[in-house]
Amino acid sequence: MTIGLIDIDSKIPNLALMKISSFFKSLGEEVEFVKPNKEYNRIYASAIFTRSKNKCEELLNIYEDKIEIGGTGWDLDKVLDDEIEHMKPDYTLYEIEDISRRIKGIGTKESKIKKATDIVNAGIGFTTRGCVRQCGFCFVPKKEGDFKQVSEINDIINPKSNVLVLHDNNLTADPNCIDKLNEIRDRKLIVDINQGCDVRLVNEDIAKALSEVRHLRSIHYAWDLMKFEKDVIEGIQTLSKFIKPYRHMCFMLVGYNTTFEEDIYRFHKLREFKVDPFVMVYNEKNDRKLKHFARWVNARIYKSCKWEEYGPWIREQLSYNQMSFI
Structure with a gap:
């Protein structure tokens, strides 16, 4: 068969x-x-x-x-x-070439092969399923249900590597979060907390534990809804006591229930804390302004020009205005 x-x-x-x-x-x-x-x-x-x-x-x-x-x-x-x-x-199913072909963006063939090698050889899995949140834009509560333990760190380690890709949807909500981070530290694993951390739940003990493990890439979290501004900012400030902001990335959901003015506000607020934002357009919504905004932010073009000076969006508006008079 x-x-x-x-x-x-x-x-x-x-x-x-x-x-x-x-x-x-x-x-x-x-x-x-x-x-x-x-x-x-x-x-x-x-x-x-x-x-x-x-x-x-x-x-x-x-x-x-x-x-x-x-x-x-x-x-x-x-x-x-x-x-x-x-x-x-x-862990033998995927070849390095399978993954390197899927790596987009700027980079040499050699750099993509190296990244793909790390990914293919990594341990991958969940220690928990579900989430304590009920975010309207998220599939997890419906698909995975209530928060629950499903396995141990040891169960998902790949013997070929000390890299661990942890898919847990909300690690910082896990009562065993600090114990798991300490185990990752003690095993000398390099971790990618793939789904990010719920920064609203980060206290000093969790922040310290996060700072003591080696991360495969920047530590990332999200600020999706305006109503959580206070909790998100407090979490960022706590995390920044232990992990420098240049090692943070904050995902910003746009096109869900925020105005563009609120999107710009969140962007500037994050930059005040020296955190790099990364814009995600909800459900790939076909909104040209949001797509231009995402490129301006995610490609770090904001470091060379203000949004009001961003040429591609200015030209698109001019083109649209000219067409509307034809």
Whole structure:
């Protein structure tokens, strides 16, 4: 029996597919990513992003009842069987080239290969599922339910590397947060807290524990809603006592329920604390102003010109105004 897998849109190794691979390999089955013109007894696909729904529908038309599709981008209610969920990921599934091809942006082929090597060799997984928050824009509460413990740090370590990609949705809400961070420190692991930290919950003990582990990249958190300004700012100030602000990144959700004036305000407020913002446009909303704003912020163009001086947006407005008079 041959099992085919399709990773529709993941930017890093897809954990669900890795567990499916482990499960079927434990039964003695052959498992591989789907190859053209090859027959498979069963195919499993995963989509992370909702923008991939059209691709999912195309796959259903091609493979019909032979394929099963899961993932947040396709079906929030579909989950892995318990037996598969608790499998150790198949760390041999992905090749370095699979991931390096997915790395976008500026960079040499060699730098992308190096980054891909770190990612492929990393341990990856969750120690908790769910979240204590009920944010209206987030899929986690519906898909994963109440906050709960699901595994230990030791369960997700990849023997090939000391890098750990931790997918926990809200590590700072975990009653065992400090113990887990101390274990990561004591094991000399390098951690990527992939989903970020809830900075509103950061106290001095958590901030100190976060400062004592090695981070694969900047420590990141979010400021999505204006009503949480006070708590977010207090969390940033506490974290900054232990981790310098140049090592922070704050994700800013725009296009959900904030005005553009509030978006600009949050940007300037974060820069007052020397924190780098990163703009995320809600549901990839087709708003040209927000897309220009995201590029101005995320490409760090704000360091060379003010928003009011940003040429591409100025030119687009002029072009629109001229067209409206034709």
